[in-house]
Amino acid sequence: xxxxxxxxxxxxxxxxxxxxxxxxxxxxxxxxxxxxxxxxxxxxxxxxxxxxxxxxxxxxxxxxxxxxxxxxxxxxxxxxxxxxxxxxxxxxxxxxxxxxxxxxxxxxxxxxxxxxxxxxxxxxxxxxxxxxxxxxxxxxxxxxxxxxxxxxxxxxxxxxxxxxxxxxxxxxxxxxxxxxxxxxxxxxxxxxxxxxxxxxxxxxxxxxxxxxxxxxxxxxxxxxxxxxxxxxxxxxxxxxxxxxxxxxxxxxxxxxxxxx
Numbered sequence: 001x002x003x004x005x006x007x008x009x010x011x012x013x014x015x016x017x018x019x020x021x022x023x024x025x026x027x028x029x030x031x032x033x034x035x036x037x038x039x040x041x042x043x044x045x046x047x048x049x050x051x052x053x054x055x056x057x058x059x060x061x062x063x064x065x066x067x068x069x070x071x072x073x074x075x076x077x078x079x080x081x082x083x084x085x086x087x088x089x090x091x092x093x094x095x096x097x098x099x100x101x102x103x104x105x106x107x108x109x110x111x112x113x114x115x116x117x118x119x120x121x122x123x124x125x126x127x128x129x130x131x132x133x134x135x136x137x138x139x140x141x142x143x144x145x146x147x148x149x150x151x152x153x154x155x156x157x158x159x160x161x162x163x164x165x166x167x168x169x170x171x172x173x174x175x176x177x178x179x180x181x182x183x184x185x186x187x188x189x190x191x192x193x194x195x196x197x198x199x200x201x202x203x204x205x206x207x208x209x210x211x212x213x214x215x216x217x218x219x220x221x222x223x224x225x226x227x228x229x230x231x232x233x234x235x236x237x238x239x240x241x242x243x244x245x246x247x248x249x250x251x252x253x254x255x256x257x258x259x260x
Contacts, residue, residue: 005248011102088114154187
């Protein structure tokens, strides 16, 4: 039995291919302008890594915001459910998931079976997402990869008062004109992102173990800031961007077993 899970988000498309409960291959690429094209490309690349062809797939589950635009998927499942499934399979003791992607952020509470018991999501505003970090890194003329290590050096992070990315950009320019150091400006940016997510997630609550997923999970500054905010250690899967696709692949296994 060969199955696949595909997660097409606003910023990246991810695919995971599995057989008999084992991951054969996976891939992450930018989403681009076409959901269908991105889905086909990420599946092709993941298939090459897994040494299978698309004709080998017994079942495909899609997830993410583009899940309904993937014609070769057998079933579409919400990203909340798939993230819970993927994280629970990777870190069975997980009870809270913080997922920060390119265009949205989520906090999900799950039980010991990986079933969602509560969640909250921000997909209307760039504040608290990877997009916010991209814009701010451009203002400060730093690469996105430099933000995390730089933030760890900050002793007095600047206060970013606005919740709007556009106005935050203007605020950063003003703070820089006041002579604030680049290190403390970055510290303020990272703290702003983590604070937005923690405030949003309070209705769900943060219970151990807390697992951080999404592309922003690769930012060590955000991880540290989140830990400081919630007072708990945060765990990160080996590949935090594929948890949704992994959950979709696991659900594909279940769905196919029902038909066989």
